Amino acid sequence: xxxxxxxxxxxxxIEKHFGSVIALSGVSIDVFSGECHCLLGDNGAGxxxxxxxxxxxxxxTHGEILFEGRPMHFSNPRNxxxxxxxxxxxxxxxxxxxxxxxxxxxxxxxxxxxxxxRLFDHEYxxxxxxxxxxxxxxxxxxxxQAVGTLSGGERQTVAIARAVYFGAKLLILDEPxxxxxxxxxxxxxxxxxxxxxxxxxxVFITHNVLHAFPVGDQFTLLNRGHSxxxxxxxxxxxxxxQTMMAGGEEIQDLEAAIREGE
Amino acid sequence: MSDLDQLTPTSDERIKxxxxxxxxxIRPELGGIVGTVAVFTFFLLFAYDSGMFNSQGIMNxxxxxxxFVIIAVGACLLMIAGEFDLSVGSxxxxxxxxxxxxSVTLEWPVWLAILMTFVMCISIGAxxxxxxxRTGLPSFIVTLAFLFILxxxxxxxxxxxVRKTIIGGVKDVAEGDWLAVxxxxxILTGLFSWLGEEGLIATFExxxxxxxxxxxxxxxxxxxxxxxxxxxxxxxxxxQFGNWxxxxxxxxxxxxNSGVPVNKVKILMFMFTAFCATVFxxxxxxxxxSAGADRGLLKEFEAIIAVVIGGALLTGxxxxxxxxxLGALIFGVVQQGLFFANVESSLFRVFLGVIxxxxxxxxxxxxxxxxxxx
Numbered sequence: 001x002x003x004x005x006x007x008x009x010x011x012x013x014i015e016k017h018f019g020s021v022i023a024l025s026g027v028s029i030d031v032f033s034g035e036c037h038c039l040l041g042d043n044g045a046g047x048x049x050x051x052x053x054x055x056x057x058x059x060x061t062h063g064e065i066l067f068e069g070r071p072m073h074f075s076n077p078r079n080x081x082x083x084x085x086x087x088x089x090x091x092x093x094x095x096x097x098x099x100x101x102x103x104x105x106x107x108x109x110x111x112x113x114x115x116x117x118r119l120f121d122h123e124y125x126x127x128x129x130x131x132x133x134x135x136x137x138x139x140x141x142x143x144x145q146a147v148g149t150l151s152g153g154e155r156q157t158v159a160i161a162r163a164v165y166f167g168a169k170l171l172i173l174d175e176p177x178x179x180x181x182x183x184x185x186x187x188x189x190x191x192x193x194x195x196x197x198x199x200x201x202x203v204f205i206t207h208n209v210l211h212a213f214p215v216g217d218q219f220t221l222l223n224r225g226h227s228x229x230x231x232x233x234x235x236x237x238x239x240x241x242q243t244m245m246a247g248g249e250e251i252q253d254l255e256a257a258i259r260e261g262e
Numbered sequence: 263m264s265d266l267d268q269l270t271p272t273s274d275e276r277i278k279x280x281x282x283x284x285x286x287x288i289r290p291e292l293g294g295i296v297g298t299v300a301v302f303t304f305f306l307l308f309a310y311d312s313g314m315f316n317s318q319g320i321m322n323x324x325x326x327x328x329x330f331v332i333i334a335v336g337a338c339l340l341m342i343a344g345e346f347d348l349s350v351g352s353x354x355x356x357x358x359x360x361x362x363x364x365s366v367t368l369e370w371p372v373w374l375a376i377l378m379t380f381v382m383c384i385s386i387g388a389x390x391x392x393x394x395x396r397t398g399l400p401s402f403i404v405t406l407a408f409l410f411i412l413x414x415x416x417x418x419x420x421x422x423x424v425r426k427t428i429i430g431g432v433k434d435v436a437e438g439d440w441l442a443v444x445x446x447x448x449i450l451t452g453l454f455s456w457l458g459e460e461g462l463i464a465t466f467e468x469x470x471x472x473x474x475x476x477x478x479x480x481x482x483x484x485x486x487x488x489x490x491x492x493x494x495x496x497x498x499x500x501x502q503f504g505n506w507x508x509x510x511x512x513x514x515x516x517x518x519n520s521g522v523p524v525n526k527v528k529i530l531m532f533m534f535t536a537f538c539a540t541v542f543x544x545x546x547x548x549x550x551x552s553a554g555a556d557r558g559l560l561k562e563f564e565a566i567i568a569v570v571i572g573g574a575l576l577t578g579x580x581x582x583x584x585x586x587x588l589g590a591l592i593f594g595v596v597q598q599g600l601f602f603a604n605v606e607s608s609l610f611r612v613f614l615g616v617i618x619x620x621x622x623x624x625x626x627x628x629x630x631x632x633x634x635x636x
Contacts, residue, residue, distance in 0.1 A: 078521075093519040095512035096633040097579045106509050107521030109502040118502045148633030 006069055008033050008170055008201045009054065009085075014063035016049050023049040026063070027227045029220050031170065036192055036202040038212035040245055041222035047205045050222065051172050054203070055087045056080035067170075086168035088159045088176060096148030100140060101129040103147050104162050132161045136191050153184030157191045170201045177211045189215050209242045221245065290573030290581050293624050294588030297571060297617070301592050305599040314602035317463035317477040327594025328487035329542060330568050331587045335487075335494040336538030337565035338586035342498065343531040344511030344578030345394060345401040347387075349408035350539045350565055354558025356412040357383050357543035359420060362429035362553035365436070372432075373441035380540050386412070387536025391529035401532075409562065417555040433551030445486075445541070446548035448479030483545040487587075490538065494583035507531065511578030567614060568593050571621045575629055592617070 007030035016024040024046045031037045041047045052058045054065070056074030065072040067083060074080045077087075094103050101122070110121040110128075126143040133140050136157050147155060156176045163171055173192070177185040192215045196202050206212050212219060219236065221228040221244055228244060305314060313319045333350055340347055357379050364375030390408055394401045420429055436442040458465040458475030466472050498504040509517035510527045517524050542561075547553050571589030574581025593614075600610050 081521075089519075093516040095509060095516055095579060097512050097575075097629070098508050102505055102508065106505065106517065109505050111502050119500055120502050120505055122500075146632045 007031055007066075008068060009072075010064075010066040011050075011054060012064040012066070014050065014053055014060045014065070016046075016053055016058060017061045023225055024053070024060075025225045027220075027222065027225075028063075029218075029227075029230060031201045031203055032217075033169065033201045034196055034199045035217040036196050036204055036215050037218045037220065038216035039203060039205045039220050039222065040207065040209060040212055040241070042207055042245065044224070045222040046225040047207075047222055048174065051087065051174060051203060051205060054170075055085050055172055084167055084169035085172065086163035086166070086170070087172040087174060088156065088163060089174050094147050094155055094159060097146060099144045100133070100147055100150070100158060101125040101143040104129045104132070104143075104158065104165075108166055128165070132165050133158065136161045136194060137187070151184055152180050153187040156180075156188050160188075160191050160195060164195055164198065164200055168200060170203065171195060172203045172205070174205050175207075176204070177206060177208065185211060207245070209238060209245060213238045213241065290628075291585040291588065292573065292628075293621055294572045294582075294585040294592070297592045297621075298588050301595050301599070305595065305603065309599055309603040312602040312604070314599055317457075317475070319602065321477045321481075323595050323598035324484055325481060325594075326598050327591045328481075328484040329546075330564060330590030330593045331487035331491055332483075332538050332542045332545075333561055333565040334568040334572070334586040334590040335490045335583055336535035337562075338569045338572065338574055338581055338583050339494055339498060339507060340531040340535045341566070341569050341574050341576070342511045342578060342581045343507045343528050344514060345391075345528055345531065346405060346566065347390065347532060347535045348402065348405040348562045349386075349390065349412055350535060351558040351561035351563075352409045352412035352416065353383055353386070353536055353539040354543045354546070354561055355416040355553075355555060357540040358547040358553035358557050359416045359429065359555065361544060361547050362432050363419060363423060366429055366431045367423055369435075372436045372439040376441050376445075376544055379544070380537070383536045383540040384533045387533040388529055390536075391532030394532070395525045395528060405562075413555075420553075420555060427555040428552055430552040432547055432553065436548055436551075442548055443482075445482055445544045447482050449482070449485060451479035454479050481545075481549075483549070486541055486545065487590075490541070491583060491587045498583055503527070508579055511580075513579070564593065567618050567621075570625065571617060573621075573625060573628070575625055576622070580629070580632070589621075 009031045011027065011029050013026045013028055014024055015022070015026055027046070027050055029037060029039075039047050039050065049058065053060050056072075056077045056079055067085070072083075074083070093106075095106070098106070102125075105120075105125050105128075109118075110124045112119040112121045112124075129143040130140060133143075138154055138157055147158065150158065160171065160173070160176075176188050176192075180188065189211065192202055192204060196215070196217075204212060204216065213233075216233060218230055218232055219241060220230040221241070231241070314323070333354075337347065337350065360379045360382060361372075361375050364370045364378055365372045368375075370378070386408070390401070390405055393399070393404050397404070417427060420427055436446065454463065454475045454477060457463045458473070464476045466474055466476060498507060506517070506522045506524075506527045509520070509522045510524045514524045539558075539561075543558065546557065568589035569581065569586045570576065571592060572582060572585030572587070574586065596613055597610050600607060600613075
């Protein structure tokens with residue numbers, strides 16, 4: 001891994017309170033360019049709050065965020081996007097009725113100016129869309145096919161390719177595989193691998209260790225707002241990660257309870 | 263990562279290649295094209311000798327269709343942007359009445375009356391849009407309110423000012439006005455006199471205009487319809503703004519997240535719809551020479567029906583201006599054709615209802631194909 005000396009983003013002791021609820025109590029992670037940092041945790045562990053803090057949606061109650069070594073004070077997500085932090089959400093910013101290339105360039109349309117007219121440069125958009133998608137290993141029938149005709153995994157890949165094309169240095173993926181089947185998941189994981197190899201830092205949120213382990217370089221486990229530690233890939237086994245995940249013990253308890261009942 | 267690299271995604275063998283027919287089905291204009299062909303075939307077979315296809319007959323249904331096209335273009339772009347405007351019909355009545363009040367009653371120059379009316383109506387369109395955006399209410403309700411507000415004012419104002427609900431005399435004051443000509447004039451008059459002299463189209467046989475063609479040129483109303491249609495189509499399919507229109511209607515939240523100025527797009531489309539309604543009203547007032555309080559009744563629904571026949575989805579994000587114009591053509595041809603074919607005109611409404619139902623069902627089916635929903 002072309003790991004740099006300095007992490008691209010450092011989250012130091014992040015705390016976030018919503019009224020009397022403590023959603024995060026002192027979570028720290030360092031994310032490096034060209035690495036995939038997996039954020040693992042069960043529902044309610046604070047994963048979403050944590051990445052929303054990272055992408056400028058929430059301001060931390062306590063703690064410090066250093067982006068490229070400088071303290072970060074984003075007033076809104078737009079600033080974060082401009083700085084190169086892109087989030088691909090569970091609910092994609094994709095419009096099924098529109099073509100892949102129209103979606104790819106939505107809000108960033110390539111413009112050919114003729115006088116005061118700002119024409120959409122379809123030729124350029126179609127070409128770039130085809131190129132970027134084939135880099136990610138997806139062969140489109142046509143850049144004009146509607147996003148609705150793509151599978152869930154392909155849609156995720158379009159969204160990821162779009163973020164990278166428009167200059168994301170830090171890509172936050174919020175449960176990109178949670179609604180996908182095995183094969184689609186494999187495709188998305190491959191996309192993550194490709195993006196990482198291009199030198200982009202990836203933060204991959206999931207509650208599935210099986211998805212995280214093949215692509216992750218570092219793993220941070222969250223449980224009820226606390227960090228249970230960060231591990232490098234060579235420091236931990238997949239099984240111990242699984243056990244540490246919230247639910248690991250509970251599922252063992254559940255198994256025991258079921259056995260007792262029999 | 264070797265285990266992953268082997269999983270190179272190939273094209274999914276379970277997805278059938280779309281047949282040509284299915285591909286054609288996905289074009290939003292399909293319904294409009296099929297409908298247009300069907301309607302013309304029908305009337306060519308059953309009303310060919312009725313005068314429907316001589317110069318006066320063609321002009322007759324072309325003018326009616328052009329009226330529908332003008333309001334359908336506005337309604338189409340607005341619907342693709344995800345909103346409705348139910349105040350179009352009332353806006354037509356209101357705009358016509360304001361032109362008459364300004365020019366006849368207040369004796370302003372006609373060009374000023376027209377410009378002032380455009381400014382007022384486009385502002386009302388902007389207000390419609392602003393309220394929809396600000397309150398987050400469905401545009402259906404907000405513009406329904408304006409349907410009543412504007413219609414009420416259109417009846418109230420002339421009654422208070424001149425104690426009538428119809429104001430006439432616009433033709434006399436508009437004589438020679440430079441701006442009125444853009445809505446009332448005719449083009450290609452030379453061509454039509456030549457066609458008359460050559461005996462290719464009917465001419466008057468008696469009276470002061472003997473020898474002149476019965477149809478003396480293409481009215482500006484039709485020119486407006488064609489220009490608006492091509493402008494609308496160009497804007498939607500070829501420009502950056504067009505992509506924003508699709509995005510705003512397809513999923514406003516996703517569009518906002520991607521940096522599309524959704525609010526601006528929607529408000530501008532409300533303004534454009536108001537502009538189209540005012541063009542319609544101005545042409546109508548100049549043609550009739552009067553403004554009546556009941557003008558434009560039900561036009562909002564007719565515009566929406568034309569747009570839906572043209573393949574647009576009521577839910578926004580998908581549609582075609584050319585399709586909407588074909589929908590308007592079907593509308594005009596059938597309305598006038600039934601008259602030529604001596605069919606009871608009330609059946610027109612039955613036809614409308616039936617074709618609307620078919621169009622919506624077809625559109626829903628097409629939507630399923632596109633989005634892959636079950």
